[in-house]
Amino acid sequence: MAKKRKHSETAAAAVKPDDSAPERPKRTLLGFKNKDEAKKEKEKENENENENPNVFFRNKEKVLVTCSRRISYRYRHLMLNLVDLLPHCKKDNKVEAKGSKGTALNELVELKNCSSCLFFECRKGKDLYLWMSKCPNGPSVKFLVNAVHTMEELKLTGNHLKGSRPILTFSSNFDQKPHWKLLKEMITQIFGIPKDHRKSKPYHDHVFVFSIADDHIWFRNYQISCPHSGAQKLDRGDLEKMTLIEVGPRFCLNPIKVFGGSFGGPTLYENPFYVSPNQIRSLEKRKQAGKYAKKVKAKTRRKMHELENPLEVDEFADMWKE
Amino acid sequence: MSKGATMNGKEMEDDDPIVSESESESEEDEDVKLNEPSKTAINNKAGLLDKHGDISWPENIDWIHKLSIDIEQEQEVDVNDDLTRELAFYTQALEGAREALLKFQSMGLPFLRPSDYYAEMVKSDTHMEKVKGRLLAEKKRTEEADERRKSRENKKLAKEIQVQKQRERAKQKKDEIESVKNWRKQRKQSGFAADDKDADFSLAFEEGKSFERSNKKRPGVGPGDRSGGKAKFGGGGGGKGKKGFDKKRERRDSKFGFGGRKGLKKQNTAETTNDFRAFNKNKFSSNKKQKV
Numbered sequence: 001m002a003k004k005r006k007h008s009e010t011a012a013a014a015v016k017p018d019d020s021a022p023e024r025p026k027r028t029l030l031g032f033k034n035k036d037e038a039k040k041e042k043e044k045e046n047e048n049e050n051e052n053p054n055v056f057f058r059n060k061e062k063v064l065v066t067c068s069r070r071i072s073y074r075y076r077h078l079m080l081n082l083v084d085l086l087p088h089c090k091k092d093n094k095v096e097a098k099g100s101k102g103t104a105l106n107e108l109v110e111l112k113n114c115s116s117c118l119f120f121e122c123r124k125g126k127d128l129y130l131w132m133s134k135c136p137n138g139p140s141v142k143f144l145v146n147a148v149h150t151m152e153e154l155k156l157t158g159n160h161l162k163g164s165r166p167i168l169t170f171s172s173n174f175d176q177k178p179h180w181k182l183l184k185e186m187i188t189q190i191f192g193i194p195k196d197h198r199k200s201k202p203y204h205d206h207v208f209v210f211s212i213a214d215d216h217i218w219f220r221n222y223q224i225s226c227p228h229s230g231a232q233k234l235d236r237g238d239l240e241k242m243t244l245i246e247v248g249p250r251f252c253l254n255p256i257k258v259f260g261g262s263f264g265g266p267t268l269y270e271n272p273f274y275v276s277p278n279q280i281r282s283l284e285k286r287k288q289a290g291k292y293a294k295k296v297k298a299k300t301r302r303k304m305h306e307l308e309n310p311l312e313v314d315e316f317a318d319m320w321k322e
Numbered sequence: 323m324s325k326g327a328t329m330n331g332k333e334m335e336d337d338d339p340i341v342s343e344s345e346s347e348s349e350e351d352e353d354v355k356l357n358e359p360s361k362t363a364i365n366n367k368a369g370l371l372d373k374h375g376d377i378s379w380p381e382n383i384d385w386i387h388k389l390s391i392d393i394e395q396e397q398e399v400d401v402n403d404d405l406t407r408e409l410a411f412y413t414q415a416l417e418g419a420r421e422a423l424l425k426f427q428s429m430g431l432p433f434l435r436p437s438d439y440y441a442e443m444v445k446s447d448t449h450m451e452k453v454k455g456r457l458l459a460e461k462k463r464t465e466e467a468d469e470r471r472k473s474r475e476n477k478k479l480a481k482e483i484q485v486q487k488q489r490e491r492a493k494q495k496k497d498e499i500e501s502v503k504n505w506r507k508q509r510k511q512s513g514f515a516a517d518d519k520d521a522d523f524s525l526a527f528e529e530g531k532s533f534e535r536s537n538k539k540r541p542g543v544g545p546g547d548r549s550g551g552k553a554k555f556g557g558g559g560g561g562k563g564k565k566g567f568d569k570k571r572e573r574r575d576s577k578f579g580f581g582g583r584k585g586l587k588k589q590n591t592a593e594t595t596n597d598f599r600a601f602n603k604n605k606f607s608s609n610k611k612q613k614v
Contacts, residue, residue: 057383084444139373151445154456161435162442168390169418175392178370185378188390195387203435204389204422207415214401215355222415226434239423244415247444260369268369272359 059194063089064109067120069096075128077150079120081249084151085221086191087163087199090114102263109135109262116190117262120145127277130253131263132186138261139268141183143253144277146216151248158223158245160206165193166221167204171211179258179269180212187217206247215273217253222246385425391418 063086067079071094083091090112095105109117119131128148133140149156168191174184187210193200209220222244258269379387393414399407426433435441445453574580579588 057380057387059379059387134377137376139377152449154453157453157457159443159445159450162444164435165389167418167422168388169414170390170392171395171414172392173395178367178374179365182370182374182377185374188388189377189379192387192389201435201441202432203439204426204433205435207419207422209411209415209418211395211399211411211414213399213407213410216401218407218411220411220415222412222419224419224434239420242416242419242423244412244419258370260373266366266369267364268366268373270363270365272363272365273355275356 059189059192061088061116061189061192061194062112062114063190064092064112064114064117065089065120066092066095066105066108066117068122069094070125071120071122071128072125074148074150075120075122075145077152078128078145078148078249078251079118081151082118084162085166086193088193088197089118095119105131105133105263106135109133116186118190119263129256132190133262134186134189135262138259138265139182139186140259140262140264141186142256142259143217144256144274146252146254147250149248149250153248156246156248156250158206158225158247160223160247161201161203163193163197163199164201164203164205165195166191166206166208168192168208168210171213173212174210179255182258183217183255184210207244215254215271217255219249219251219253220246221248221250386429386431389422391421393417 065079065083065086067076071079083089092108092112095108105117105119115135117131117133117135119133121129121131123129128145130143130145131140132143168188170184170187174180191208191210205224207222207224209218209222211218211220223246224242225245226238226242254271254274255269256271256274257267260266260268395410395414399410401407423433443450
């Protein structure tokens with residue numbers, strides 16, 4: 001008996017590598033598709049696209065949103081706000097920040113069937129970095145996130161439908177430099193909700209603002225409010241009366257690096273003006289340090305000075321003494 | 323990265339980019355930039371454009387897939403000026419929204435949500451309630467402050483008005499006296515002054531006496547009687563005129579009082595104490611006898 005079992009195990013082991021070696025055939029609605037067929041079809045599709053691309057384009061973007069461990073509550077709320085804003089995203093558990101983060105995250109994204117990823121990495125409980133990446137083959141960008149205001153803040157009084165597709169507005173300086181151009185494309189793909197997404201709503205009642213100021217990307221979200229009386233017809237007057245109410249969240253992205261791959265790969269761009277928050281803090285500390293040493297130094301210097309230049313003897317010193 | 327680069331403290335920006343939050347977060351939002359771009363920074367333009375080509379969607383897809391709008395920025399935004407910065411973002415959003423609206427209209431697609439379309443919103447109702455409460459509280463606070471300020475101003479104004487009025491009154495009085503004086507002078511000058519009684523005619527208040535009530539005593543009226551002396555004669559003429567006047571009633575009224583203060587009317591006056599009409603000598607003597 002025992003022998004037999006052993007035998008079967010080895011057989012299974014022998015079979016396994018064979019199983020894993022060929023790639024799994026692609027699954028379609030009607031069954032499995034051979035790889036070659038799939039390739040052919042893709043080519044066909046490409047041809048089709050070349051002929052009349054409007055017919056076949058379908059945005060199937062899915063965004064994985066996750067964060068590192070030990071993220072602070074404010075940043076976590078920011079992440080949750082983004083999850084609320086993007087119905088085409090999947091939220092995942094926290095991920096350990098350090099170590100082989102890149103590969104693990106890539107695996108996770110693939111596991112979740114997503115095509116892009118927003119990863120909020122919190123370091124030291126105070127610095128928030130945002131990774132924006134297109135999976136599986138890049139590019140990815142690392143941002144430092146500044147000036148965070150979440151949607152929960154009571155000063156932001158707007159509100160809009162959950163899952164309505166936003167209008168993305170970009171300031172014109174996105175087209176000036178290649179890295180901005182790349183970022184714009186990534187942002188449109190990640191923050192734009194796919195048309196006819198099943199969780200999206202058929203109306204458009206909010207606007208996203210992506211604006212470059214001071215080499216940072218500023219994000220704002222406004223609700224569009226028109227004083228029209230329910231009717232769908234809007235005329236010029238309504239256009240003039242259109243106002244916006246801020247919904248939030250707010251944040252400001254400072255791009256640090258652009259990588260060629262997803263969560264890694266060759267560096268394509270590096271922000272030449274970037275100073276890491278750690279450096280800033282250390283500088284601040286260094287400025288404040290040495291206070292005592294300075295004081296002691298000043299004291300000794302004064303003493304030396306007094307010794308070197310003694311006061312002249314006053315001839316009228318004992319004039320009134322008698 | 324930029325580790326080798328030198329920095330001096332002066333380039334620290336004073337204002338953090340945050341709009342109106344507490345100072346606690348000023349540290350984390352402090353934004354420092356190098357003055358000069360570091361020389362070693364990589365900028366692989368070709369690679370960037372290549373990647374852009376890789377990931378970008380086909381050029382000629384419908385706008386409805388992207389929903390992206392480019393807005394020209396008129397001038398550089400000063401990041402440290404919160405107001406202008408936010409205004410720039412706002413105008414960008416507004417222009418984008420208008421443009422999008424026109425596009426949607428030309429395509430005949432719905433744009434804003436109709437007022438009878440209810441669905442889940444990004445912020446929950448409880449949260450919106452909170453927002454509303456805050457707005458209301460703020461409004462109330464400003465209103466109260468306004469009211470307080472207004473009342474303070476009113477008080478100040480009222481004081482001024484009062485002073486002015488008093489001054490006016492004094493002036494009027496003076497004017498009137500002056501006019502009377504003038505009139506008398508004119509009369510004297512015109513001739514028929516000396517022979518008339520009117521020569522004596524002078525007004526008391528001209529000499530500065532204020533008006534005084536005449537101190538004449540009314541005869542037959544008690545010192546505290548405020549009925550105008552009617553009490554003694556039965557002043558109750560009010561509602562009973564119909565019945566005709568009742569002699570008995572009148573008498574009683576005059577005896578016991580009707581109208582006015584009772585207490586003082588019943589007090590003795592000089593007249594009543596000297597009145598011995600009701601006194602009977604015999605009465606007392608007989609009483610003594612009885613006692614003994």
